[in-house]
Amino acid sequence: MEALEATMEAVKEKILREDYIGATYAVMDAQNALLNHPDLSHVAVLCDVLRAKDIALPGCGIDWSWLLRLLPSASPSDVESQHRLLSSEISDLGPSFPGAATALALLDEARSALLDQVTETARPRWTAEDFVPDEIWAVFGASRFPRHHVKVKWMVSESEVLVSLLEPQPEQDEENLPSVCGVFKPSDDVMCVDIARFSHRMNCDRNELESLYRIRPNKGEIWAIYAGWNRNWRWTDQANCEYWVVEIVSEFGEERGIVVSRLVRVDGCETFFKREMHDGFQMVMYVCEAEILRFSHRIPAFTVPGIERHGILKGSLHLCPDALPPKPTWA
Template identity: 45%
Template sequence: MLKKKFLVMTILVPGITYSWHKSFCHSWSSNDFATGQVWAVYNGKAFLPRQYTRIDDIITESQVCVTFLEPLPILDHEIDWKKENIPIVCGKFKVSGISVNLEMSQFSYLVYSVKSNDEQFYRIYPVKGEIWALYKNWNSKWKRSDYENCQCQVVQILSDLREREEITIARLEEVKGCLTFFHWKQFDGFDLTHTVSESAMIGFSHRIPAFRVPGIGRYGIPESSWHLEPIALPPKQRI
């Protein structure tokens, strides 16, 4: 179990400044890691949690030895993305031959993954309850230029692939005036939901760590809102 971390955060809302402690931050310690775990780490030009690693050893109180996982594309558009070196965050992954020592501050979250019976690969897909960034208007014909100029929408996962061959997601929108708080988006009083097939899950950009803030309603923010990790927000939505 992950050891709880406490950090005082200050969020600005028009006319209000307030702080609270949260059990969530990147001040990990050696007690948070165990050999064989899969973690997401921040990397790449956008510095988002799009790279998966397997924990091999705890080196010091601030460093961990890991081996990177690499995608195992199956469908044509997945193979094309890997050839163009576009990040793939959903699907099958295998252990690469690249091992490095990383600072614990580079780790984002512990990944839920399912190993194959012979432990040759891992299956990583969005899990019910998680918050993810999804590419807007993604389709299987996307090229590198489409990826580089894309925008993302924020969604909550409502069902798992374990339940059927697609997942249901709900569209989230920013709480007005609160750059890191998101809640369900509605149209004419109805929640905006739709399904994503397994073959289209390459359209997910990355998971965004998020948590609830009890008592936030007193500041005019819906209690059902999620507070999203600021540095994991899609680049065009970061503060």
């Protein structure tokens, strides 16, 4: 009990100094030593909320989804439920606990902002000006990941794009494998897709004569790959698989394939990642041409200026939350 009280006093002092990173690490150390006492769990939530208010994404301000630990696609009921849960955690600390009133006000503001976003019909991430005929895009589908590729034909309205789905052209022994890389051909069928389902543009090699598109990971991109993939997989094997998150560090080579570097989550952050290091060396692996189908999907990512001021390693990447896999194997 004395250790818990000492930790709480140290955390309070750090929060009063607005040292939220230091408070977070103090809580983490105490959780390891005190077997995750409930009071420490409440303080951990408090620190997460207070830290989130100081990290503004380019052109977006505070990431309210991140603050409430929600995907951007969350429903109004998800927003309400998560707001109640986090508010309850912080309220249990009592109104006099340092930072509690500020955190509760932030949660209320996040709730209002997100409910506005999910109830308005014309506020998608993209606009009509973002789409050009013949571009190739990745879109979200039933799997909730951006695993489907489409070719843009034209805008139907301010919120819908007419597209043709790219169909994989597999080798005979690959017909039953999930495929986001390889050779694709536009379907003759067209469909209208809401622009909110579009994730990112895809770079690909084109054979205009045969209307074929070859999609491979490109240097600098971030992808999720299946940790235990093998060529005997079928679509049903995706349900219980685990993933690695990797950065592509080389262009594709016919002989050695692609070199990738595993990414690990930054301590105390849900969506910031850095390269995995061991004794000062970057950890890399090769994915050969025969294993190209172990790539699950690309994850949009970008850098956030000034994150080192908040205790996050400079150069760390912010990964799109709604494309992060549910069962990662990162440390």
